[in-house]
Amino acid sequence: MSTDLFASFNEQYMNINTKLKKRFMRKPNISEATNEFIALAIQCEHSEQPAFAGHAYVGAAKCEATAGNALGEAEYYIAAARQFMKAEKKLVSLKFSSPDRENLEAAIGCYLQALTKYPEKSLLRTSILMEIADHLIDLNHKSEAVGYYQQALEDMEEKTMKIVHLRNLVNLLIDCDKFEVALDTANSMIDSYTGIPEDILAEIQTSRVLLTLLVEPLEDSKPESLKQLFTSIMNDCETDMFPINVELRLKLQSLMLSLALGAAPPALGDLTRRQADLVDRLNVAR
Structure with missing residues (x-):
């Protein structure tokens, strides 16, 4: 992301968080903040900046968690995970090494957060585990994919x-x-x-x-x-x-x-x- 785009993202992200923290005499408008995070995520997607889109979707997921909407929280964590995976694959396609696997670890973490919101033996849990495994296979982390594949089969x-x-x-x-x-x-x-x-x-x-x-x-x-x-x-x-x-x-x-x-x-x-x-x-x- 160019310096201008980075500054724009940072400013918008911080503004949304600031609104959430300013309670004064009332609760913050969680729904409004969620919508603003989603709008920011979509803006980042259109700018081909998936990692920033992922962070914005995480913001939306946390808003849904505050509101007690577990399914909405899971939905936005999955959206974030897919954007972080897209960012990781983009780096790989450009042949940039990522020794700390920042985007990949963020993606897996978001998938696993979403996983906790669904009941055991749920098809959605199985689908998430298979999705993680498929992405790891695409990235040639096949040995790592085995564990997620086995977990999916258990469910x-x-x-x-x-x-x-x-x-x-x-x-x-x-x-x-x-x-x-x-x-x-x-x-x-x-x-x-x-x-x-x-x-x-x-x-x-x-x-x-x-x-x-x-x-x-x-x-x-x-x-x-x-x-x-x-x-x-x-x-x-x-x-x-x-x-x-x-x-x-x-x-x-x-x-x-x-x-x-x-x-x-x-x-x-x-x-x-x-x-x-x-x-x-x-x-x-x-």
Whole structure:
């Protein structure tokens, strides 16, 4: 923000706060102050100054808190969080480093403030946690995003939505090189849910095979479903729990045999990017 714009923002922000503090013989007009903060935020947005817009929305949120309007407070904290995130992404796009992560920390803090205003197991809480995670992924803070993703899943109750996001969590864990946790999550997903859509089931089962070959868990620690999966591949058994084409089944079988014999893993097709990366890891490990 130019010096003039900065001075203008500072002056307007301080003027609104001064009005709130001047009580005299009556209570301050909270509604008026809220509207003025919002107007200032919109002005900053139009001036492409998201960080200042974020501060103005925080001012509006605090006014709503004073008025006892929890939902309004949450709404403006979320608006502030989105502006702070926009400011952080703007810095990243310009390749400016932000070691103290001022805008990012402000955004997360505002999201978490909003989170406290909604009841547990609320879809709005889940939505906020997922939004934080998605922003962190966009900013390449994937390991940090995992925790928020896991919290969101704890509050998620709708089965189909949870299955989709569990698949996404497995992929995120693979991206973060958290292979053991990814395998445990995939195992739990298969053992906890029936009626998983065929495309998701095929992807997760294939990832389970590759993760198991990479992690090499102790035999006693493998769930029965994982043992059965390997048995069905090695014995060419048809099963609804592994709905992949014959060609990929044979290639996975060949992969398992080559690794058992100490040979180089064969090339596999029909894999996602993450699964192909796991095969590359196997090549390096062997």
